[in-house]
Amino acid sequence: MADIKWGIAPIGWRNDDIPSIGADNNLEQLFSDLALAGFDGTEVGGFFPGPDEINKQTQMRQISIAGQWFSSYILRDGIEKASEAFEKHCQFLKAVGAPVAVVSEQTHTIQRSDSANIFTDKYHMNDQEWDQVCAGLNEYGRIAAKYGIKVAYHHHMGTVVQTKEETDRLMANTDPQLVGLLYDTGHIYVSDGDYLSLLKDHLDRVVHVHFKDVRKAQEADSKEKGLTFQGSFMNGMFTVPGDGDLDFKPVYQLLKDNGYKGWIVVEAEQDPKKHDPFEMALTAKNYIDTELLGQPAGKLTHLA
Numbered sequence: 001m002a003d004i005k006w007g008i009a010p011i012g013w014r015n016d017d018i019p020s021i022g023a024d025n026n027l028e029q030l031f032s033d034l035a036l037a038g039f040d041g042t043e044v045g046g047f048f049p050g051p052d053e054i055n056k057q058t059q060m061r062q063i064s065i066a067g068q069w070f071s072s073y074i075l076r077d078g079i080e081k082a083s084e085a086f087e088k089h090c091q092f093l094k095a096v097g098a099p100v101a102v103v104s105e106q107t108h109t110i111q112r113s114d115s116a117n118i119f120t121d122k123y124h125m126n127d128q129e130w131d132q133v134c135a136g137l138n139e140y141g142r143i144a145a146k147y148g149i150k151v152a153y154h155h156h157m158g159t160v161v162q163t164k165e166e167t168d169r170l171m172a173n174t175d176p177q178l179v180g181l182l183y184d185t186g187h188i189y190v191s192d193g194d195y196l197s198l199l200k201d202h203l204d205r206v207v208h209v210h211f212k213d214v215r216k217a218q219e220a221d222s223k224e225k226g227l228t229f230q231g232s233f234m235n236g237m238f239t240v241p242g243d244g245d246l247d248f249k250p251v252y253q254l255l256k257d258n259g260y261k262g263w264i265v266v267e268a269e270q271d272p273k274k275h276d277p278f279e280m281a282l283t284a285k286n287y288i289d290t291e292l293l294g295q296p297a298g299k300l301t302h303l304a
């Protein structure tokens with residue numbers, strides 16, 4: 001089995017943050033598109049059905065499920081209540097054979113706000129809140145381990161853990177055996193303007209990866225206009241690797257040289273009406289094949 005599996009997230013077809021986007025794209029369409037483009041699987045989206053139906057549809061296409069986002073509320077609900085919700089999440093992940101839980105602390109997030117400037121308005125935790133979040137994440141790690149699942153903490157724009165400094169603090173104050181890092185190129189680039197330092201400093205903690213590309217002109221425009229998170233991605237700030245301005249070669253090289261074993265999931269929230277998701281999947285796969293893996297481009301799986 002290959003050390004690295006390549007996935008593409010449902011977010012280009014349908015977006016959990018704005019459910020009206022791509023409402024016409026169903027599960028079968030998403031799965032067939034990504035299988036045909038040559039990807040190994042995907043993450044669970046908010047519109048997915050229960051485990052039995054997911055498993056039936058993935059098995060038919062020989063694809064698999066990498067993980068699922070978990071909106072964590074350790075600060076709002078306390079560790080005990082948040083952990084109960086997380087345990088249910090792990091049960092679902094186990095039922096669909098997913099190896100990682102993508103965790104983001106969502107208390108105080110502005111990522112779904114329709115007015116907050118995503119570039120300036122995020123909340124900063126105090127020391128007591130930091131301690132609570134880190135203790136809660138360690139508890140998540142203990143729960144996940146019972147199900148053979150890893151916690152992949154997702155640093156994310158507009159949340160309490162966004163910047164490299166904040167991610168450093170989270171990594172320093174959680175148990176490496178219990179809490180891993182989800183490294184997302186797009187989020188750390190937009191946050192800090194540097195996407196390699198975070199990876200270099202925490203390579204050994206990385207258990208899951210999101211390849212999100214950035215269109216720098218649209219990012220600058222969104223910043224200048226003080227847009228919200230949703231406003232920024234609707235303004236075209238994110239795209240798939242091969243279509244934006246980030247260079248994924250050093251990222252892939254660092255992961256490979258460090259013996260990374262796990263999923264790399266292409267993840268670009270865009271309006272599917274403006275950016276055809278199947279075309280975007282092919283663009284990303286061609287880039288991965290030719291620029292990262294050094295193999296011929298664009299072999300659809302049924303032609304391989």
Ligand SMILES: O=C1C[C@@H](O)[C@H](O)[C@@H](O)C1=O
Nearest residue numbers: 016017069154184210267
């Ligand atoms: O991993 C992610 C999940 C999405 O729901 C989120 O909004 C997106 O930006 C992301 O990186």
Ligand SMILES: [Co+2]
Nearest residue numbers: 154184210267
């Ligand atoms: Co992500």
